[in-house]
Amino acid sequence: MIMLRFYRIYDIGLEIDLDWLEKELARSFTTARTGFLRVKPTSILMDVTPLTIGMGQSVVQKEGKTFSFNVFARIFDIGAISLCFVYERPESDFALLEETGLLFAGQEGLSDLFLTHLNTLADILRPRSRGFALNPDFFEDYTVYLMDWMDASIDPIPLLAGEKREFSPQMIEEIFRDSQSYTKEDIAILSWDSALLCKPDSPTDLFDLIEFANVQVFELRYYDRELSRQMGKMYEDIVLADRLSPLRRRQKYRKIMMQLMQNNAELSEITEKVNNLVKVTEDAYYARVYAAVLKTMRSSQWSESVNHKIKVIRDNYSMLSEEVRIQHSNQLEWIVIALIAFEIIMAVAERVI
Template identity: 30%
Template sequence: MFIETADIVFLRLYDVADEIRLDRLSSNLFSGRLPFRQGLVRVDNQSIDLVRPPAAVELGPQSWVVGGEHLDVSLSARFFDFGVISLGATATLGNLDLEQFADRAIQMGMGPDLDRLFETELRTLMDSVSESLVDRRETPFFSEEYTLYVVRRTAEPVTKSDLKDLPALIRLIFGEKKPLSRQQAHLALENAFSYTENDLIILNYNNAFIVEEGDYADLRLLLEYANVQLLEARYYDDLLNRRLEKLFKDLGETRWGLTSVFSGKMSRIARTAMQLILETELMTDHLTSAVRVTEDVYYAQIYNRALQLFRTKAWLLRMDEKLRAMRETVELLNQEFTSRRAEILEWIIILLIAVEVVKIFL
């Protein structure tokens, strides 16, 4: 397989704030470049609907040094209202056979150079849009990385049936320098999709191989969205863990007694727990409702398979289980609180009666 033209799109996604106010982004922040809402172009809105499309801006060409090699890239940024910034660096290669392309692509993605360059761009960008960031995060950020290998033109057509005879492609997908087994090729083919004889996409956890002569912006956006949802699910899960840890620590340090029952401390802990449950449910609903899939067509299949590969639903399920356990804890806490308060009130009443009886005899 001889590749005449191909793009390698390196993506880095960072959770930088609770929210990004997209309405506050203007061309003044990007050297006159106007940000625009990046929606789906080729995808039928009846099958997939982006409820809150990101704001996108082209940041222009850059010359990076990666692994000692000068690399000309086109840099772009997308801002998602979840509080996520996605940076993309696109490098164009050509006139390589598949073996050479795989070797070079794998080498370019190795080492710390790319991460360092992206983080430098991120810091500059965050300073530029600081007024748009609501509750800006402190470093280190939660992040995800993803790579698109997009073959634009080949000397001969590439079809899904050809994949088993392209070992270099399989090792590229898995990021390995050595040839892989037929079993790994079979696993890769389970995540291959093709709509016509002239296009192809193979999904993996941290990359995708795409054959597309036309515009692949929709595929990139859908895969970015899937990565954003994974990133936010990870962040919310970590946030829930930290808040639960603090909540149970406060609960463990509280002793049941007259002071704790009537000071309102236990009721405050219960209210904090219920507030945490509500906030988490609102966050997850905001996340899962960002993309509406109504029909099982080509692009919807790709998006759903990406979520499956990323195990996003497993992260959300873990959060649901923690929230369910927390509801049960709050219910038990309220029952214990009510029982202890009733018991203390009974003893107070008994004590008051005893005092009155003593007064009578005195």
């Protein structure tokens, strides 16, 4: 058996009540909640398991061949949507897997299909969500290939690199660097935008873990971009405030501070949920696989960038707070001086009279 799974992950900009959504969709769609098969329930922890929606089949014509995909969508409570197209054949033929994978290298030829199903999903979710927002041009894509056997005759490098070339030893080493195995009969080769799983049995749990790691990294990317946008607006607002009169400047600073405090609280909460989307506790193999996917996708760099920008926003909040305090103190000093001057004037006036 061979299988190709093409993923694209999008953000809709808000958290979702999946229990309520599941009840809403159950009448019209086939839905399910994620459950891991090989491990104990306590080995992989998620605060809220995602909701899976079956979206039927779709057919793609490419280079005179017809490909039929089963389509699934997964909704995560942190506001992420994962679309997956699954192509499966009963043959254990690596040449066929490689040929099909290279035909769709970089998910070429699937964008229209993803967009069609994304729009369908948006139509489903929009009336059931408040503050729904979707940018179809900003997404994370990942491809997982599956074979039910593996031997030394197979060269997975062209498949994972998306092209047939004479690759350097450094490139080959990079692709194989984060490979993981549970037994002598299986291997998971985890690359930056794709993975090859060779197992005699269906690795459903590995599919889920790889997908969840991609969701986690994508959400960090999304909030890193969102923080950059908020920082840009913050600096623009501060520049505009500096052009105002002292009284209006202080009022503007207060508004900026309120917005920063609100944004910081919201983003700190959601990024904490993103960073703790999945906890692999007792299963060492799954923990290694999950950590390897996060590593290859530079999760730590995105997390550090998000934390740095949150710190910058907090520092600017503190700076503005101190500026408002100083301005308020100066205003009080001038009021005291004015009152003293008034008392002196009144005392002099009484003597003159």
